[in-house]
Amino acid sequence: MKKLLLIATALVSFSAFAQRNIDWATTAIIKPDSMRTTSTGTTIQLSFEMKNLGPDTVKPGDTILWQFSTTNTNPRIYYPGQNSLSIIIPSRSYAPMDTMLVNTSLSTTVGVSQSFNVTIQVLSLVLNTGSITPEPTANTLNNSKTKSVVWYNQQGWNVGLSEEISKAITSVYPNPVSDKLYFETTYEKAKNITVVDLAGKVVANINTAEMNTELDVTSFAKGLYFYEIKTEEGATIKSGKFNVQ
Numbered sequence: 559m560k561k562l563l564l565i566a567t568a569l570v571s572f573s574a575f576a577q578r579n580i581d582w583a584t585t586a587i588i589k590p591d592s593m594r595t596t597s598t599g600t601t602i603q604l605s606f607e608m609k610n611l612g613p614d615t616v617k618p619g620d621t622i623l624w625q626f627s628t629t630n631t632n633p634r635i636y637y638p639g640q641n642s643l644s645i646i647i648p649s650r651s652y653a654p655m656d657t658m659l660v661n662t663s664l665s666t667t668v669g670v671s672q673s674f675n676v677t678i679q680v681l682s683l684v685l686n687t688g689s690i691t692p693e694p695t696a697n698t699l700n701n702s703k704t705k706s707v708v709w710y711n712q713q714g715w716n717v718g719l720s721e722e723i724s725k726a727i728t729s730v731y732p733n734p735v736s737d738k739l740y741f742e743t744t745y746e747k748a749k750n751i752t753v754v755d756l757a758g759k760v761v762a763n764i765n766t767a768e769m770n771t772e773l774d775v776t777s778f779a780k781g782l783y784f785y786e787i788k789t790e791e792g793a794t795i796k797s798g799k800f801n802v803q
Contacts, residue, residue, distance in 0.1 A: 580616060581613075583611050587605075590678070595712045599665065599668055600670075602637075605659070612654060621684070621685040622685075623685065625680070633668050670711050671712075673719065674709060675706055678704065713792060728741075728745065728795055730798060734802065740772050741770070741772070743796070750764070750790065751787050754783065756783075783799065785798060
C-alpha cells in the first residue's frame, strides 16, 4: 500500500510539473552588428538574450533549445544545422521576467563574394521536464528575433561597392608616356593610386577623391612601371602597366 501511495504521489507531481505555463522569448540579438567572410568561411560572434515572460518558472533540468540562421540569403547559414538545435540545460531556475544571456562564437565554411545586407534570426524554445511539447502556451510568436546586419566579403567592401566598381569606366593614358600620365575614372569616391617599378619599389602613391588625376613622370627612369587604382576600402578598380620613354 505504501509503495502504491509513493507511485501515485510521483505521478501527481510529474503531471503538475509538466503542465507549467511558460512563455519563453528571444528578446534581443546584441551581436553581431556585422559578419565578415574570411579565407576559410565566416566566423560570427553571437550574443543574444532570452527571457521568461510566463507566469511559471523554468527549472533546472528543463531543456532550452536555440538556433541561429540567416533568412534572406543564398547560400543560407543554419547553426548548428537546418534541422537541429543547440541545447542548454539550465543549472538554476529562471523565474518570471528572468533573463538568460548567451555568448558564443559560431564558425561556418560559408562565405560570400559580394557584400550585402542580411537578416539574421535567433529562435529559442523551452521543453518542460517530462514533456516533448515545446513551450505549452498560446504565445509562440516571440520565440524568434531578427536583426539586419551587413555581411561583408573577404575584401570588406561596402554594400553595393562591387556593382559600383564594375560600372566604373577607367582609363590610364598615354602609354608610352614621357611627361604626364593621366588617370581618369567615373568612380567618384576616394581612391588610392600606387605606382611601382620593376623592382617593386613604390615610386608614386596618390590619395585622391578626384575623377581625373595626373602624374608627372619626367623624373622617372625609362622603363616599365605597374599601377593599381584602389578604393579606400582596398578593392581594386583597375590595374595595369605603362612604359616611360
